[in-house]
Amino acid sequence: MATAAELAELPERPEAPRQTTEFRISRPQIVGPDVPESPFPILLAGPVQQGFGRGGKELGCPTANLPDESITPISSVAKTGVYYGYAQVLPPKDGKTELCQDDIRVHPMVMSLGWNPFYKNKVLTAEIHILHEFKSDFYGYNMNAVVLGYIRPELDYTSREALIDDIEIDKRVALNSLNRPEYEKYRTNSHFDLTCTI
Numbered sequence: 588m589a590t591a592a593e594l595a596e597l598p599e600r601p602e603a604p605r606q607t608t609e610f611r612i613s614r615p616q617i618v619g620p621d622v623p624e625s626p627f628p629i630l631l632a633g634p635v636q637q638g639f640g641r642g643g644k645e646l647g648c649p650t651a652n653l654p655d656e657s658i659t660p661i662s663s664v665a666k667t668g669v670y671y672g673y674a675q676v677l678p679p680k681d682g683k684t685e686l687c688q689d690d691i692r693v694h695p696m697v698m699s700l701g702w703n704p705f706y707k708n709k710v711l712t713a714e715i716h717i718l719h720e721f722k723s724d725f726y727g728y729n730m731n732a733v734v735l736g737y738i739r740p741e742l743d744y745t746s747r748e749a750l751i752d753d754i755e756i757d758k759r760v761a762l763n764s765l766n767r768p769e770y771e772k773y774r775t776n777s778h779f780d781l782t783c784t785i
């Protein structure tokens with residue numbers, strides 16, 4: 588439990604708008620221009636940290652969190668919200684891993700940058716959900732990400748099911764939006780290690 592003095596030092600968590608049915612039904616299936624525009628691409632990299640573990644268990648959407656110092660390239664230029672792009676998990680240097688070759692490829696991702704108003708978090712986090720089925724965890728492994736576009740603002744929810752439904756839409760919107768030549772080419776960007784093997 589944080590003391591009053593500690594709480595006073597925390598940056599203020601802004602109020603997030605409440606999600607509504609009107610918002611859900613009006614959501615576009617594809618977002619952003621046909622060519623990524625400034626401030627994108629935004630390059631992120633860092634060791635994967637453990638969040639509260641609710642993403643996988645409660646939402647069916649495990650997320651890989653980046654440490655505070657790794658999120659400055661995006662938190663300094665972009666607002667909170669849900670983003671899309673590509674991400675790659677790198678195997679540890681000692682070669683000991685349960686990951687397989689397919690796991691370390693570059694995969695599409697969705698990222699939540701924010702305060703998780705539904706869970707009332709007190710710190711800003713960047714949580715990446717990679718659209719790939721991993722058979723094991725990869726906490727502590729390095730992850731590289733290229734953020735290419737913005738999907739929607741961060742919202743507050745009255746139910747977990749509504750948040751899950753919106754995350755499912757986010758995944759589809761990300762895949763549709765990445766399925767354009769000027770986005771697809773970032774899969775082979777030099778920010779990723781395309782030669783690594785297990």
Ligand SMILES: Cc1cc2nc3c(=O)[nH]c(=O)nc-3n(C[C@H](O)[C@H](O)[C@H](O)COP(=O)(O)O)c2cc1C
Nearest residue numbers: 638639640641642697699703704705716741742757
């Ligand atoms: C694509 C995506 C969209 C999200 N959108 C929201 C949102 O609008 N509001 C919110 O409170 N949390 C949102 N979240 C964050 C989840 O609440 C968060 O991933 C969950 O709390 C798990 O965090 P944990 O791993 O730290 O436990 C989103 C997460 C993802 C991956």
